[in-house]
Amino acid sequence: MRKAKSVNAKLQQQPKAVKPAPGATAQLRSSGGWDGQPIPQQWPDPPAEEAYYGLAGDVVRTIEPHTEASPVALLIQTLQCFGNIVGRTAYFTAEASKHFMNLYGVLVGVTSVGRKGSSWAQVSRIFRIVDREWGQTESEQTRILSGLSSGEGLIWAVRDPITKQEAIREKGSYRTTGEYQDVQTDRGVSDKRLFVYESEFASPLQMMAREGNTLSVVLRQAWDSGDLNTLTKNSPAKATGAHVSVVGHVTRDELRRELSTTDMANGFANRILWVCATRSKELPEGGNLTDSDLGPLVERLKDAVAFAQNVGEMKRDPAIKELWARTYHELTTGRRGLLGPSRLGQKHRPCGWLVCKRFWTSPPWCVRSIYWRLFLCGSIV
Numbered sequence: 249m250r251k252a253k254s255v256n257a258k259l260q261q262q263p264k265a266v267k268p269a270p271g272a273t274a275q276l277r278s279s280g281g282w283d284g285q286p287i288p289q290q291w292p293d294p295p296a297e298e299a300y301y302g303l304a305g306d307v308v309r310t311i312e313p314h315t316e317a318s319p320v321a322l323l324i325q326t327l328q329c330f331g332n333i334v335g336r337t338a339y340f341t342a343e344a345s346k347h348f349m350n351l352y353g354v355l356v357g358v359t360s361v362g363r364k365g366s367s368w369a370q371v372s373r374i375f376r377i378v379d380r381e382w383g384q385t386e387s388e389q390t391r392i393l394s395g396l397s398s399g400e401g402l403i404w405a406v407r408d409p410i411t412k413q414e415a416i417r418e419k420g421s422y423r424t425t426g427e428y429q430d431v432q433t434d435r436g437v438s439d440k441r442l443f444v445y446e447s448e449f450a451s452p453l454q455m456m457a458r459e460g461n462t463l464s465v466v467l468r469q470a471w472d473s474g475d476l477n478t479l480t481k482n483s484p485a486k487a488t489g490a491h492v493s494v495v496g497h498v499t500r501d502e503l504r505r506e507l508s509t510t511d512m513a514n515g516f517a518n519r520i521l522w523v524c525a526t527r528s529k530e531l532p533e534g535g536n537l538t539d540s541d542l543g544p545l546v547e548r549l550k551d552a553v554a555f556a557q558n559v560g561e562m563k564r565d566p567a568i569k570e571l572w573a574r575t576y577h578e579l580t581t582g583r584r585g586l587l588g589p590s591r592l593g594q595k596h597r598p599c600g601w602l603v604c605k606r607f608w609t610s611p612p613w614c615v616r617s618i619y620w621r622l623f624l625c626g627s628i629v
Contacts, residue, residue, distance in 0.1 A: 310542070
């Protein structure tokens, strides 16, 4: 507890910059877009500048001059990585459920050259340094994996120890005593954090459409509670307390083609934050962001992670309670399918901003920006 307070005091000394990198959507739309195709007129405007508040915004501002990636793509993946690294620690309570910081987000581009992959490379580079055990690239223990194909495969990546009963044999004999004992056949996975990165999100969508595939069901279980299982006779694995985050990259045409009407209606699609992303600029020579440039930012992120892992339950202050009460009805009722009701609003995803900024509560303008500009406008693909 003393350590958490000292870390918090140290972090509060950091400057609270609020100005984001200027958005380029209007400029790109009028000029035909960097991707070689015009940006659709219904493409949402960038989030309000308040979305780039605090440490998460500082991460974006540090990277943005050195990449062609969209600032909002950098922001969302920053929050996803941070929320996965801290694990099942900071949370909000809704009725009897604890909602942690594991976030599902998919970057949707007009074309395949929207620099979605560049945004992931930049963000993951930082967080692999923040928690080297989480992000180690050449180890069986890495918590960043790809290749979603089945629910059983996802469970296996975060499985509990597996035991089975075996008959006890008499000493020096093959005869059994009639009694049984539990024998561990697999030690399971001790680190329940899992960050799934899918550069071709159309592939998991295709897998979900296959008859008998359980991927959609298990992903919903992971989002809701972290307790995963299937009633498959030949798959004894199950997982409890899993902390699964998913980031995917897809083009708009692939998404329209592969996302089934079933997944639009059954709650899978509205557990995902769909983020419209496009190339922000042209950098023929690339960026020049060195590890030494990232040093101070990495240390601040390490301190923020240490703080978040000691936060526990977060609560709204009176001003946020009032705002939540006014917006609750529209966020949770009224529309069907992909656009509603908004499970993202129910799961209180602003907690990623809260602990990343080291605040127990958030000013109303920040929450307003998060809900309306990201969770609602960000769904329009």
